[in-house]
Amino acid sequence: MGRGIPLNDQDRIPWLCNLHDMLVRDVASGQRVVLACSALKKMYRDILIRGKDGTALKGGESGKEEKPGEVQLLVVHLSGSFEVISGRLLKRKGHFMPPELLQSQFETLEPPAAPENCIQISVDKNVSEIIATITETLKMK
Numbered sequence: 253m254g255r256g257i258p259l260n261d262q263d264r265i266p267w268l269c270n271l272h273d274m275l276v277r278d279v280a281s282g283q284r285v286v287l288a289c290s291a292l293k294k295m296y297r298d299i300l301i302r303g304k305d306g307t308a309l310k311g312g313e314s315g316k317e318e319k320p321g322e323v324q325l326l327v328v329h330l331s332g333s334f335e336v337i338s339g340r341l342l343k344r345k346g347h348f349m350p351p352e353l354l355q356s357q358f359e360t361l362e363p364p365a366a367p368e369n370c371i372q373i374s375v376d377k378n379v380s381e382i383i384a385t386i387t388e389t390l391k392m393k
């Protein structure tokens with residue numbers, strides 16, 4: 253990414269599997285976990301929930317009924333326009349991802365939608381508002 257080349261499925265899948273393993277481990281030890289993660293495709297989010305071997309399983313709402321090896325996940329899609337996000341990336345210093353990669357990220361994005369267990373919040377809101385919405389949603393679940 254530092255050289256301006258977007259990642260592909262082969263690059264991302266082992267990383268997403270590691271994240272799934274970490275979620276399973278932390279949830280097993282009784283923790284509630286926040287994972288800030290660019291999981292652009294539905295298949296990537298399925299890996300976070302079930303690991304690589306579980307992604308072929310069909311049926312059931314993601315995150316609603318936990319099975320062994322699965323984690324219950326509320327996906328919070330922080331959505332925004334290309335212009336707003338691009339403007340923020342151009343101001344961001346010291347990050348490996350160049351703003352030029354944003355276009356490929358928008359092209360790859362599969363916005364989460366039902367039956368995924370998900371909500372969408374605009375990044376136009378401030379951070380306190382975003383956190384309040386997430387906290388309220390979790391209380392209702």
Ligand SMILES: Nc1ncnc2c1ncn2[C@@H]1O[C@H](COP(=O)(O)OP(=O)(O)O)[C@@H](O)[C@H]1O
Nearest residue numbers: 288289290340341343344375376377378379382
């Ligand atoms: N709700 C927000 N309001 C204003 N600026 C934000 C908001 N969320 C993120 N930013 C800014 O946008 C930039 C990218 O956000 P960041 O959290 O680094 O994104 P990512 O999770 O994709 O790494 C950062 O400079 C951050 O301060």
Ligand SMILES: O=C(O)[C@H](O)[C@@H](O)[C@H](O)[C@H](O)COP(=O)(O)O
Nearest residue numbers: 258259264290291292347349357
């Ligand atoms: O803050 C950002 O600019 C992005 O989140 C960036 O860090 C990138 O999205 C991740 O490194 C994951 O890479 P992919 O989105 O290509 O999977």
